[in-house]
Amino acid sequence: MRRTITAAALVVALAAITACGNGDTGSSGATARGPITVWYSNNAEEVAWGKQMVAAWNAGHPDQKVTAQEIPTGKSSEEVIGAAITAGNAPCLIFNTSPASVSQFQKQGGLVALDDFPDGKSYVEDRSGDVAQQYKSPDGKYYQLPWKANPVMIFYNKKAFAKAGIDTAKPPLSTYDEFLATSRKLVSSKAAKFAIYPAPSNEFYQSWFDFYPLYAAETGGKQLVENGHATFASDQGTEVARFWRTLYAGKLASQEKYTGDSFVDGTAAMAIVGPWAIATYQGKIDWGVVPVPTSTGKSLAETYTFSDAKNVAMYSACANRGTAWDVLKFATGKDQDGKFLAATGQIPLRKDVTTEFAGYFAKNPDYRVFADQASRTVGVPNVPNSITIWQTFRDAYSRSVIFGRQDPAQALGAAAQKVDQLVSRP
Amino acid sequence: MTITTLGRLAGKQPIGAALVAPYVVFLLAVFAYPLGFAVYISFHDYFFAAPGADVSRPFVGFDNYVTVLSDPAVRRAFGNVVVFLVINVPLTVILSLVLANALNAAVRWRTFFRVSYYVPYVSASVAVVGVWLFLFNSNGLVNSVLGPLAPSPSWLVNSGLAMPTVAIYVTWKQLGFFILLYLAALQNVSADLYEAAEMDGANRLQRFRNVTVPGVRPATTLVVLVSTVTGANLFTEPYLLTGGGGPDGASASPVLIMYQRGIEQGNPDVGSAIGVLLIIGVLLLALVERRIVGRDED
Numbered sequence: 001m002r003r004t005i006t007a008a009a010l011v012v013a014l015a016a017i018t019a020c021g022n023g024d025t026g027s028s029g030a031t032a033r034g035p036i037t038v039w040y041s042n043n044a045e046e047v048a049w050g051k052q053m054v055a056a057w058n059a060g061h062p063d064q065k066v067t068a069q070e071i072p073t074g075k076s077s078e079e080v081i082g083a084a085i086t087a088g089n090a091p092c093l094i095f096n097t098s099p100a101s102v103s104q105f106q107k108q109g110g111l112v113a114l115d116d117f118p119d120g121k122s123y124v125e126d127r128s129g130d131v132a133q134q135y136k137s138p139d140g141k142y143y144q145l146p147w148k149a150n151p152v153m154i155f156y157n158k159k160a161f162a163k164a165g166i167d168t169a170k171p172p173l174s175t176y177d178e179f180l181a182t183s184r185k186l187v188s189s190k191a192a193k194f195a196i197y198p199a200p201s202n203e204f205y206q207s208w209f210d211f212y213p214l215y216a217a218e219t220g221g222k223q224l225v226e227n228g229h230a231t232f233a234s235d236q237g238t239e240v241a242r243f244w245r246t247l248y249a250g251k252l253a254s255q256e257k258y259t260g261d262s263f264v265d266g267t268a269a270m271a272i273v274g275p276w277a278i279a280t281y282q283g284k285i286d287w288g289v290v291p292v293p294t295s296t297g298k299s300l301a302e303t304y305t306f307s308d309a310k311n312v313a314m315y316s317a318c319a320n321r322g323t324a325w326d327v328l329k330f331a332t333g334k335d336q337d338g339k340f341l342a343a344t345g346q347i348p349l350r351k352d353v354t355t356e357f358a359g360y361f362a363k364n365p366d367y368r369v370f371a372d373q374a375s376r377t378v379g380v381p382n383v384p385n386s387i388t389i390w391q392t393f394r395d396a397y398s399r400s401v402i403f404g405r406q407d408p409a410q411a412l413g414a415a416a417q418k419v420d421q422l423v424s425r426p
Numbered sequence: 427m428t429i430t431t432l433g434r435l436a437g438k439q440p441i442g443a444a445l446v447a448p449y450v451v452f453l454l455a456v457f458a459y460p461l462g463f464a465v466y467i468s469f470h471d472y473f474f475a476a477p478g479a480d481v482s483r484p485f486v487g488f489d490n491y492v493t494v495l496s497d498p499a500v501r502r503a504f505g506n507v508v509v510f511l512v513i514n515v516p517l518t519v520i521l522s523l524v525l526a527n528a529l530n531a532a533v534r535w536r537t538f539f540r541v542s543y544y545v546p547y548v549s550a551s552v553a554v555v556g557v558w559l560f561l562f563n564s565n566g567l568v569n570s571v572l573g574p575l576a577p578s579p580s581w582l583v584n585s586g587l588a589m590p591t592v593a594i595y596v597t598w599k600q601l602g603f604f605i606l607l608y609l610a611a612l613q614n615v616s617a618d619l620y621e622a623a624e625m626d627g628a629n630r631l632q633r634f635r636n637v638t639v640p641g642v643r644p645a646t647t648l649v650v651l652v653s654t655v656t657g658a659n660l661f662t663e664p665y666l667l668t669g670g671g672g673p674d675g676a677s678a679s680p681v682l683i684m685y686q687r688g689i690e691q692g693n694p695d696v697g698s699a700i701g702v703l704l705i706i707g708v709l710l711l712a713l714v715e716r717r718i719v720g721r722d723e724d
Contacts, residue, residue, distance in 0.1 A: 079689055088477035104692040109479025200583075201669025204690065255583045256563050257669040259556055316476050388691040395499065399674040403583070 030116050034320040035065045037091040042070040049343040053331050064323040085110030092318035093328055096310045100380040100387055102144050106137060112314040113141040117325050129351030134379045143313060146349040150274025150308035151373040152213040158286045160269040164191035173290050174297035176243045183252040186269045195252040197268035200402045204391040209272055211397055213292045213306040214240045216378040221304040225381040228423050233416035239295055241408035245401045255402055274308045275345050275370040289369055307377035347374040385422040392418050468698040490699035500700060503678045506589050511657050513593035518604055518653045519646060526608030527638055544602030555666040558595055582668050585676040592663050592677050604649050611645030647720040651712050658708045680704045
């Protein structure tokens with residue numbers, strides 16, 4: 001009862017604050033200037049970047065001071081942001097807004113359309129190029145600036161591969177058949193207990209790190225939902241699902257939740273993750289990286305994957321939106337993007353990122369492949385009920401692929417029908 | 427309001443009324459109002475919005491309840507919690523009574539054992555869940571001991587065993603609290619009754635059955651009701667232990683689904699409908715339990 005009561009109390013508190021608020025959700029504050037607050041992520045590298053960015057801005061703008069802090073601790077940053085919107089105390093900018101939550105935040109009246117600024121649309125599209133289109137809302141406006149990507153690829157442990165007698169320079173991981181054969185070799189040789197270990201748990205976002213990257217690769221860059229319809233109940237979707245099913249059925253991937261990092265611990269010989277993880281592998285694993293597999297074995301140059309992007313959004317509680325817009329442009333300009341890349345290894349969602357930061361990639365060749373991959377990524381579709389859609393998909397995937405309790409094609413078909421209904425619901 | 431009316435409200439013990447007043451206010455603010463608001467939300471197309479946002483939240487009658495009751499995941503979650511309660515409540519009553527009785531006897535290391543049983547109750551769930559994951563995963567200690575008798579798939583990914591495993595975990599974790607309740611109740615059982623039973627030739631088991639069990643009946647009623655209410659609000663354990671209610675929803679609880687629908691997915695109206703149904707269910711169950719367990723108290 002305690003939790004129900006706590007949740008109910010939260011509801012009441014939020015409602016009370018809502019009743020007292022006088023937020024301005026219109027565009028009247030688009031030119032207002034003055035102090036603003038921003039939130040950034042709480043991983044150490046991003047905090048360091050955020051601090052220097054804010055210091056650099058404040059040094060040149062004493063009358064428009066930015067106060068920054070890490071996103072307050074909560075169960076997830078999305079929930080914290082959702083509560084802040086309702087309470088009317090969201091900051092002006094949040095660096096690390098999940099694209100999956102944008103439709104919900106927009107429905108809440110919590111976001112400012114960047115198109116409200118005269119150069120809003122052009123800035124977004126000039127900075128990110130064609131990738132920006134994916135982040136447009138159904139009303140045709142941008143409520144988020146595509147900021148950074150962590151294109152998901154296959155990391156492999158060279159030591160484990162060598163132990164299994166597999167080529168560590170060019171491991172056979174390109175096609176599904178190759179990937180499965182390599183996985184069987186890794187496990188049968190006891191080089192690792194599991195070939196790969198994506199989280200098998202049921203949270204809505206877990207499919208971004210198993211099904212979705214391979215689906216993007218197999219389809220040449222299709223999103224889960226396009227033109228108001230689910231796309232995954234197709235031959236390609238089923239093929240990806242059956243590939244993962246084979247891994248689970250053969251105990252090459254585990255159905256059990258793992259506490260810790262299975263790749264770092266050596267429990268799994270491969271991981272499917274973005275470049276943010278490189279820092280955690282430093283000095284622990286001799287790793288290599290390849291694109292996610294496809295049925296026919298596409299080359300890196302033609303392989304798509306999941307972007308794992310996080311974006312910057314402006315929140316409607318912001319009074320001094322003129323300053324917020326300037327700070328947003330300052331923080332995502334070439335200079336700060338370069339500093340962000342150097343500090344975090346995450347890839348700014350800019351067009352021509354490899355040429356713009358050629359010097360960095362020359363010094364850090366490990367990251368070059370991710371920057372190249374970043375130009376061929378798909379994000380979370382910006383559609384209504386996005387999180388419910390992903391949970392619907394995850395339930396079907398979990399039931400059929402991870403636990404084998406239903407045929408994957410049937411499960412995906414039924415999920416697609418539900419998703420189609422959800423997309424059409426405001 | 428006249429002084430006479432105030433006096434009537436305060437009764438014969440105005441100081442008592444004054445002392446109770448803060449808690450009454452607390453109850454109204456933290457229990458009654460949120461409950462009423464949750465019921466209101468459940469009958470509207472409601473979602474949280476920014477202050478001043480122009481949103482419509484029309485009355486939708488029982489639509490949210492229809493959505494909830496036609497959702498297989500919700501129905502399954504309610505079924506799961508029944509399985510949980512069927513295992514957890516009797517096990518809690520039996521184990522805590524037997525252990526309290528043993529701890530109440532004059533044995534060495536009594537304090538050590540009392541603390542040992544209480545420690546899991548006050549330990550952070552996240553930390554303790556880590557230990558259970560280590561114990562119950564396919565290569566865990568339990569399966570190592572069981573050898574060929576180990577279940578396949580293993581405990582937490584076995585759709586038939588996941589919820590019973592969660593139920594046993596919660597029983598173990600909360601046992602210390604219920605043992606304390608019984609220990610307190612045991613102090614009120616007259617030693618004369620034990621002496622009389624002993625003189626009548628009753629053995630230890632007979633004394634337990636005929637003196638201890640009836641003597642702590644009020645505590646048993648409390649233990650049954652409290653363990654039912656806390657059990658029906660199960661959230662943390664399936665969320666952490668079975669990765670969000672897995673496998674395939676076999677350990678999902680109504681509160682877990684309520685959290686997903688209401689908070690994660692931004693549908694507090696649907697979440698509230700689940701909550702209201704859960705409250706009704708728990709009240710009905712508590713009424714039945716009160717009638718069965720507490721029938722001799724009156």
